[in-house]
Amino acid sequence: MTTKMNIRNPLIVQRADPWIYRHTDGYYYFTASVPEYDRIEIRRARTLMGLAEAEPAIVWRKHETGPMSANIWAPELHFINDAWYVYYAAAKSTETVEGCFDHRIFVLENKSSNPLEGCWTEKGQLRTGWESFSLDATTFAHQGIRYLVWAQRDPDIKGNSNLYMAEMDTPWSITGPPVMLTMPEYGWEQEGFLVNEGPAVIRHGEHIFITYSASATDHRYCMGLLWASCSSNLLEASSWSKSPVPVFQTCEANGQYGPGHNSFTQSEDGLHDMIVYHARNYKRIEGDPLYDPNRHTRVQRFTWTADGMPDFGEPAADN
Template sequence: MDEKLIFNKPWILQRADPYVYRHTDGNYYFTASVPEYDRIVLRRADSLSALPDAEEKVIWNCHANGPMSKHIWAPELHYVFGRWYIYFAGGEVEDIWKIRPYVLECQGDDPMTGEWVEKGKMTRAEADEFSFEAFSLDATVFECGGVNYYVWAEKVGVGKMISNLYIARMKNGYTLDTVQVLLTTPDYDWERHGFWVNEGPAVIKRGGKVFLTYSASDTGEAYCMGMLTADENADLLDPASWSKERYPVLKTDRSREVFGPGHNSFTTDSEGRDILVYHARTYAEIVGDPLYDPNRHAMLMPIKWVDGKPVFSFDNVTDN
C-alpha cells in the first residue's frame, strides 16, 4: 500500500470503540470513546496516516447531571438524511448504568465547525414498547437498497442480563420507523466470557452481501469479533435473512501482543482498499475493572476477501 500505515499496532492511543468515516469529499473523520468517558471528540484529515497527528476537537461535553452525564460511550459520525449525526450512549450521574442511546445533529455542513444540537434519546417506533427501556448502546447506521437501518445492543433478562443486537428501519436521523428485530444473541461459549454479550455492530458491503461484525464477551482478553451475513436484496428485518459464523472472526493473538480486539468500524485507504479499524490492548493482565483501564488503542488491519467474504487475519500483512 502506498499510504504508510501501521497495522495491528497502536495507531491512535487510548481511543476505544474507534469509528472512522470517509466522506464523499475524501476527508477522513475519526471519533472514539475517551478514557474519561465525559465528552465527544472529532478529528479530520485527508488520509488515514494523517489522523493520528490531526487536531482533536471537543464538539460536545457531558451534562453535569441527569441523562448524558456519565459513561459517554462509542460515538459514531454518520451523514444520513442530508445531515451530519453523531450516535452515542450515555448514563446518568445518579444512575451510572442507566445507559441509553442518544443523538446529536449538526446544524451546518461542516461537522468540525457547525453547531451540534441534542436530539435527545433515540426515538423508537410508535408501535415499539420495548426498545431503549433497558441498558442500550453501540448504535450504528447503514444504508442498503436506499433504506437506512439502525442497529444497536440492548440488554434483556434478569440478574446478569444478556446483551443482544437488534435492528430497525429509520424514519429520520433520530427516529425509528419499525419495531425492533432481534438479530443475534450470545449463543456460543466464546460470546459468554464474563458476560453474555453481543455489542459493537459494524457493517461492510461487497459483492451483493451485507456483512455485520460485532463484539462478544467482556472487555478483557476474551473480547473478540463475530459476524453475520445477509444478501443485500433480502429482507434485512427478517432474522432468517442472516447467517451467523460459528466461531469468532478475530480474537486475541498473544504472539503479536494484541489482546481483546473488537468494537470495530470499516473504512478504505487512499487507494480504496478495505480497512478494519478496531481497538485492542497490548497486554493481558489488567488491574481492576477492564472498563476503566485506559489503554485500549485504535488499530488498523487490511481486509482480505476470500470467496466473497472478508477475512480478518494478523497475517494479512507483514509487521511494519
C-alpha cells in the first residue's frame, strides 16, 4: 500500500505524460506534454515539490511545416555519455486526422552541463522497424548495453500500437531487429483503442520491470506491467512475463480517472521509490480526450511486495 508523504497532488497541473529524472547534480528535471502540443519545456528543482513552482525553459518549438510540425507528445530527458537527450514524438502539420496522428520518434542533443542552457541540436528521426505510427521512446542501460523501448504500429497487426525493444548503437539509432514485448490482448488493453504505449523502466532486486499504459486516454486508461530476470536475454520475447490484470487504474473513490503514462524517480532522501503519472479528477469529458488539457502530473510513493513485485496501490486523492 502507498504511504502519505509531503507531496501535494496534483503536483503540476495540465502536464500530461510526465517525466521526472533526478540527476547526479542533485536536481530533479521535469518535462511533459504541454496542452498546446507545440513545444518542449524543461524545468528543474532541488525537491519534487519545488518543481511545481520552477520556471520552465522552452528548449525547442515545433516547425511550421514538415514532419515535426504538429502534436509534440511525451518528451523524455536522458543523460547519456556526458550529453543530454530528449526523445519525443511529432507529426506532420496537415488538416487531416490521419496526418496529425502519423507520429514518428525524434531526438534532440545538448552537450551543456545544464540542459536548460546551451544549444539543442536536432539529431533527426530515430528509425525503427517500420515507417509507421511510433511514439513514447524511452531508454535504459543494463550490463553495458543500451536499449530503446517504444510504442509502434505494425501494419500487419490489428491495433494502434504495441511495445518493442531494440539495442542502441548511438543515442539516436538502434541496431538489430526490434523485438515485440507486448501487444493489446486483454480486454482492459482494448477499451476504445487497442493500445500499449508509454513504457517506463525500473530495476529492483533481480528483475527489470516495464510499466506501460493501455486503452483510450479517458477514464479507461490504465497501466500494465512486464518483468524479466536481470540475467536473462532482454531481447528474447520469452524472457518477459506480463500481468494479466492492470496494476494501476481509475479509482472513483479517490476521484482519480485514467492514471497512466508514468515515469519513476526517488524521494529526496533516496529511501523511497516514487511513481510519476498523469490523471484527471473527473470522468466526463467533452470531445476528444486528447484535447482536454486537465491531465495533471501526480507523484506518490509505492512499495514492493515480499516477492519483489511493485505495489502501486491506488492513485491518491487530491490533497
